[in-house]
Amino acid sequence: MRFENSGLESLKLDLNRLDEVMENNGMVRAGQWDYERVTYDYKFQIKEGIYYLRIPGYAVEGDVGAHDAYIQLMTPMLGKHYYPHGVEYGEDEYFPAHLVKQCNQIIANIHKEAEVFAE
Known part of the structure; x- marks a missing residue:
């Protein structure tokens, strides 16, 4: 399921700020990155099964591995x-x-917090 028109698609942020925003909202990047891409996950374990809210991003500038990128x-x-x-x-x-x-609530919270830092 895709959350189209969430507003996140219009945001570009410094990786370090983005990591902070995502962590504040329970999203984990862990080892899910390469030098050009990142993926943040929120894991739900509920009676219906295991689900993941996933928010991907890509570097438009810089290097993710060096912690110096805009996502x-x-x-x-x-x-x-x-x-x-x-x-x-x-x-x-x-x-x-x-x-x-x-x-939807998590996405809205991320958007609200992230737009302050977006370019």
Whole structure:
């Protein structure tokens, strides 16, 4: 499931500020990056299964590995995890309404906090 028109797609931030904003909102980057891309995840373990809110971004300037980059955020996605295959984002997946509502709130909080630092 994609959260189109979340407003995050219009934001470009310094990587270090972005890491702070995401961490404040429970999003984890961990080892999910390379020199040009980043991915932030929020893991939900609920009775319906394991789900991930994922917010990707890419470097428009600089180097992620050197912690010196500006990141353009992309469309947030919600996916369901299937062991051992991975995360599925398809429109035919079931996403509980309470989970979608919580994801929308997290995205709104990130947008509000991040837009202060955006270029």
